[in-house]
Amino acid sequence: MSRLFRDVDGGSLYPQGSVVCIGAFDGLHLGHRALVRHAASRARALGVAAVALSFEPLPREFFAAGAAPPRLTLPRARIEGLRDLGADGIGLLRFDVRLASMSAENFVRDVLVGRLSAREVWVGPEFRFGRKRGGDMATLRRLGTHLDFEAGEIEPVALDGERVSSTRIRNALGDGDFRLASRLLGRPYAIAGHVVRGAQLGRTLGFPTANLRFGGKTPAFTGIHAAWVHGVGKTPIAAVTSFGTRPTVDGVEPLLEAHLFDFDGDLYGRRIEVEFVAKLRDEEKFPDLQSLVAQMHKDAAQARAILQQAPKQAYA
Numbered sequence: 001m002s003r004l005f006r007d008v009d010g011g012s013l014y015p016q017g018s019v020v021c022i023g024a025f026d027g028l029h030l031g032h033r034a035l036v037r038h039a040a041s042r043a044r045a046l047g048v049a050a051v052a053l054s055f056e057p058l059p060r061e062f063f064a065a066g067a068a069p070p071r072l073t074l075p076r077a078r079i080e081g082l083r084d085l086g087a088d089g090i091g092l093l094r095f096d097v098r099l100a101s102m103s104a105e106n107f108v109r110d111v112l113v114g115r116l117s118a119r120e121v122w123v124g125p126e127f128r129f130g131r132k133r134g135g136d137m138a139t140l141r142r143l144g145t146h147l148d149f150e151a152g153e154i155e156p157v158a159l160d161g162e163r164v165s166s167t168r169i170r171n172a173l174g175d176g177d178f179r180l181a182s183r184l185l186g187r188p189y190a191i192a193g194h195v196v197r198g199a200q201l202g203r204t205l206g207f208p209t210a211n212l213r214f215g216g217k218t219p220a221f222t223g224i225h226a227a228w229v230h231g232v233g234k235t236p237i238a239a240v241t242s243f244g245t246r247p248t249v250d251g252v253e254p255l256l257e258a259h260l261f262d263f264d265g266d267l268y269g270r271r272i273e274v275e276f277v278a279k280l281r282d283e284e285k286f287p288d289l290q291s292l293v294a295q296m297h298k299d300a301a302q303a304r305a306i307l308q309q310a311p312k313q314a315y316a
């Protein structure tokens with residue numbers, strides 16, 4: 001069981017000391033994985049807790065209020081991913097006005113030392129932190145010599161000669177290049193959530209869809225896709241999905257809807273995971289439901305054909 005905390009204030013959570021790694025960890029890609037695994041192995045070597053420190057909302061979401069930048073990973077998936085990589089403690093610090101205005105030095109004193117009793121602090125390349133991104137690796141090293149912790153930066157992880165980054169993954173997803181996205185992530189791109197009720201129109205169109213909300217975040221891409229749905233049966237179920245605001249029915253909030261093939265059952269409340277395999281097309285505004293349904297039949301046939309050829313991915 002790993003411990004989850006969200007507050008900057010409070011007593012030391014790890015009086016015996018800890019090894020901390022810090023990052024936005026959106027996507028938990030190959031670079032993030034290398035960082036968290038490294039911190040976890042250092043923590044095991046020192047016999048202390050491994051703590052992954054991140055933020056929710058992400059700092060760039062906080063600063064971009066209004067036009068939220070695209071998000072890859074929702075909080076729960078980020079927590080589960082960090083735990084699976086070996087984090088004993090996970091800090092999803094509430095990024096608010098106070099945290100945004102905290103100086104780099106105070107962040108080190110209050111959070112890394114005061115709250116986490118850090119013995120080592122690990123970050124990725126080009127890490128910046130504190131008010132106006134005023135702190136960097138040199139700041140960490142300098143403060144570390146006074147406050148008795150070591151600071152280190154892991155080597156950048158590259159794929160095909162280029163740095164692995166969340167931006168590169170967002171671009172790959174936007175281009176419908178799920179193969180590249182999977183290679184950068186070290187696993188297929190998937191979105192998980194609990195099935196919520198919708199307008200209950202789908203069943204009358206012959207296409208019931210299990211609907212997932214995207215937590216009020218902006219997705220990195222929208223459109224119609226072939227996908228595997230995990231979490232319903234023992235093996236993944238083939239599906240056609242629609243991700244977006246559904247302009248035909250004047251939707252507003254982005255929803256991920258999955259129509260599962262050869263399946264009939266109640267999915268409300270169930271947690272499912274949608275693993276994207278291939279993009280079929282962009283979302284469109286149809287003049288009427290009849291033309292939308294005609295297109296949905298074509299989408300379904302295309303998705304079935306693609307998935308018959310695709311290997312079922314192992315359940316992550």
Ligand SMILES: Cc1cc2nc3c(=O)[nH]c(=O)nc-3n(C[C@H](O)[C@H](O)[C@H](O)COP(=O)(O)O)c2cc1C
Pocket residue numbers: 198199200201202203207208209211224240241242245246247248249257258259282283284285286292296299300
């Ligand atoms: C294969 C598929 C393709 C879809 N394509 C579009 C689309 O291009 N434009 C659109 O507005 N909605 C699209 N939708 C979403 C439908 O509008 C939505 O499923 C329908 O309104 C039923 O919604 P409900 O689940 O709330 O009942 C698509 C849904 C599916 C399953």
Ligand SMILES: Nc1ncnc2c1ncn2[C@@H]1O[C@H](COP(=O)(O)OP(=O)(O)O)[C@@H](O)[C@H]1O
Pocket residue numbers: 195196197198199200201202203204207208209210211258259260261262263264265266267268
């Ligand atoms: N093949 C299927 N694919 C997806 N959902 C299905 C399927 N068969 C039954 N369901 C159930 O029907 C619900 C979707 O029906 P729909 O009319 O689209 O309602 P809603 O608008 O509430 O999503 C799903 O949440 C699930 O409980």
